[in-house]
Amino acid sequence: MHQYHSEKKEVVVVGGGIAGLTVASLLGREGYSVTVIEKGKKLGGRAQTKEKGGFYFNQGAHSFYLSGPGPGKEILAELDVVYHGKSVNREKQELYFTNQFSFFPNNLSRLLEIKGLSSQAQQEIGNFLGSLGMLDAKQWTGISLSDWMESSGYHEQTRQIIEAIVRLGTYSTAVERIDTGFVMKLMNTLIDVWYLDGGWQTLIDGLEKAARKVHVKMMNGMKVTSIQKTSSGYDIYLADRQAIHAEYVVLTTDPITSSKLIDSEGKYLQQLADQVEPIYVACLDVALHKLPDSTREFVLGVESPLYYSVHSSAAKLAPENGELIHLMKYLLPEKVNKPQEIRQELEAFFTLIQPGWQEELVSTQYLPQMPVAYDLISANRGGLSGRPSVKVEGLPNLFIAGDWVGDEGQLAQASFASARQVVRAIVSNDQSF
Ligand SMILES: Cc1cc2nc3c(=O)[nH]c(=O)nc-3n(C[C@H](O)[C@H](O)[C@H](O)COP(=O)(O)OP(=O)(O)OC[C@H]3O[C@@H](n4cnc5c(N)ncnc54)[C@H](O)[C@@H]3O)c2cc1C
Structure with a gap:
């Protein structure tokens, strides 16, 4: 822990997903007094896992990029977050192309x-x-x-x-x-893709533990409704009308929520919210007693944007006699999506790969419109370097982090990377005084 300032500065982090918990743990280690405010009852945001009858349901197919662009692995090691899992078996990956299965x-x-x-x-x-x-x-x-x-x-x-x-x-x-x-x-980049034992919740639990170790205060089930700039920092208002004062605020919320939380002097955030192009998928997550065809572990649709993968073949996500399968449809941004039609399409794809799966069915989770990332890496905006920086124009000591922020990585790796950039910016701001 490096405590170079005598007084502990107060930081409020809005959102308790990967970005929020990473900012909180790293800043706590630097000697800041940090409070995480999360509107959900549970921490984790999109990286939560729900356990049902011994099956671990991530919110759609989640693969951890152990290598590849982004600092996730390094940050988790620094914070002593322990997780286990296994690489995807590439030998078993198939394409569905011209109505046939191919390697x-x-x-x-x-x-x-x-x-x-x-x-x-x-x-x-x-x-x-x-x-x-x-x-x-x-x-x-x-x-x-x-x-x-x-x-x-x-x-x-x-x-x-x-x-x-x-x-x-x-x-x-x-x-x-x-x-x-x-x-x-x-x-x-040669990307080593891992499915995680117990799901991504293990990352969240590990980050929460790291944060609590450095005395981060967690306020779950509390929604931030607005933020007002003051002469000494910010007042953060909660749904129950209480207000908390802090020298620094870090928003890890989606771009639209971020722009609405601070509407006075928040024009820059509004511009960012107007320009983003979120990536959405429809997810059908299925628990089975067993696979009708145990040889089929992974199929990627070519002409149709569909995905199938048995995540329990690599990671511990199901009980002894069970399998956990993720199906997805990558959604076209401009199309109006009809959830029931998409579900039928996913089920038909599943039947093609695993005929008779219905007889083995234990339970399902259907998430028809999940935001995988709040922005794509856009050519028009200059690729990675066109994403907004963690600093917010016109709002000193207020920062943003998440999978739409910063010039490093994509998806969760961008959340880790921008969280670390926020921490570096805050620490260097205080060191310069
Ligand atoms: C189907 C799917 C598949 C994915 N697959 C992968 C993958 O394979 N690999 C990968 O790297 N990434 C993947 N991702 C992306 C990854 O899940 C996210 O990038 C990451 O979890 C984002 O973390 P975050 O903290 O930035 O945002 P979030 O998890 O969205 O956290 C933001 C938090 O802010 C809270 N919040 C919002 N408003 C308020 C408010 N007013 N007050 C208080 N709290 C508030 C929310 O409740 C939420 O918990 C996938 C995502 C999805 C949906």
């Missing part, structure tokens, strides 16, 4: 095994896979994936397969807007 082309030798692929597409995908690790990501920053594929003159099937791989890595279907520079950066 996933994660290396060149597998390419010939994709059924229904034209020779032109085979060659193009071969060249693309062969160039991974050597792609110049910077060169493509500011160019959308669709423009890059267009300029490459790719065959329709090549585009479909690249789009499916990009969906898997980013959850985004917005090919006209997602930044190719970021996509290349992601593809260049």
